[in-house]
Amino acid sequence: xxxxxxxxxxxxxxxxLQTLDDDAVELDALAFGNxxxxxxxxxxxxxxxxxxxxxxxxxxxxxLLDEVADEQFGTRRRAAVNVQLKRVESRLEVFALWQAGWRxxxxxxxxxxxxxxxxxxxxxxxxxxxxNEGNQKDASHQPAFTVDGxxxxxxxxxxxxxxxxxxxxxxxFDYKSGDKGASPEDQHRxxxxxxxxxxxxxxxxxxxxFSLSQEPRLGYINLPKDxxxxxxxxxxxxxxxxxxxxxxxxxxxxxxxxREFWPPTDPPPSSLQEFNDICQVKVIGER
Numbered sequence: 010x011x012x013x014x015x016x017x018x019x020x021x022x023x024x025x026l027q028t029l030d031d032d033a034v035e036l037d038a039l040a041f042g043n044x045x046x047x048x049x050x051x052x053x054x055x056x057x058x059x060x061x062x063x064x065x066x067x068x069x070x071x072x073l074l075d076e077v078a079d080e081q082f083g084t085r086r087r088a089a090v091n092v093q094l095k096r097v098e099s100r101l102e103v104f105a106l107w108q109a110g111w112r113x114x115x116x117x118x119x120x121x122x123x124x125x126x127x128x129x130x131x132x133x134x135x136x137x138x139x140x141n142e143g144n145q146k147d148a149s150h151q152p153a154f155t156v157d158g159x160x161x162x163x164x165x166x167x168x169x170x171x172x173x174x175x176x177x178x179x180x181x182f183d184y185k186s187g188d189k190g191a192s193p194e195d196q197h198r199x200x201x202x203x204x205x206x207x208x209x210x211x212x213x214x215x216x217x218x219f220s221l222s223q224e225p226r227l228g229y230i231n232l233p234k235d236x237x238x239x240x241x242x243x244x245x246x247x248x249x250x251x252x253x254x255x256x257x258x259x260x261x262x263x264x265x266x267x268r269e270f271w272p273p274t275d276p277p278p279s280s281l282q283e284f285n286d287i288c289q290v291k292v293i294g295e296r
Contacts, residue, residue, distance in 0.1 A: 014281055044077055125218055168230075169183075
């Protein structure tokens with residue numbers, strides 16, 4: 010958010026302003042993605058998460074979708090919502106095929122939907138089997154960065170960490186449910202130089218708590234509208250490029266610590282549009 014616009018970051022994360030809308034009659038993009046994420050969270054923490062049987066996975070995912078839909082929207086739903094849920098189901102059915110093939114390549118789901126927060130007490134991490142339950146987990150007492158002598162800790166939730174039993178590789182994934190399949194490069198950098206998002210690079214630091222045996226690959230599992238794009242998309246950043254991402258994170262931390270939230274980004278970013286009125290976007294004589 011800060012990289013997109015320091016002032017809009019201030020409005021959302023410091024003043025904690027938000028919009029309210031009681032006119033919604035169907036799922037917006039956020040609600041649509043939340044349904045998918047909740048189904049995949051339940052799947053990633055279930056006994057069938059490492060099945061290579063595509064049909065069994067398909068039936069299980071559809072059953073989980075029914076459960077999530079009833080929990081979130083009740084059994085008497087608007088027709089528009091039911092149509093959207095069928096679209097979610099279509100994506101999950103193709104995901105089941107991809108997941109089965111991914112498992113046959115040796116990949117297992119090691120951790121799913123785990124929240125990592127800093128704590129000086131790491132004793133609770135001794136039982137690794139508990140990490141797959143999706144609760145908040147304590148991270149190392151070591152900060153991710155030290156900026157101007159001040160420690161900076163990270164906290165966040167990782168959608169999924171996979172391990173390949175054959176090659177020993179690790180992969181950190183974030184689920185993406187946008188209409189078009191997302192590329193880590195396109196989402197994170199502009200013109201392959203300017204970092205506009207630091208999510209996947211920062212996941213490397215969150216993942217320290219899991220003591221992975223080697224550096225993980227970073228990527229998305231896409232579940233787009235175009236079902237031909239369902240599957241994994243990996244970043245191919247070098248060590249130097251990831252170091253540059255860390256430097257960008259440190260600059261953001263320094264600026265926030267110094268309360269540097271001005272001026273608003275111009276032209277306005279495509280994200281954080283709920284603050285366009287406050288920022289007087291498209292107003293004659295705007296300042």
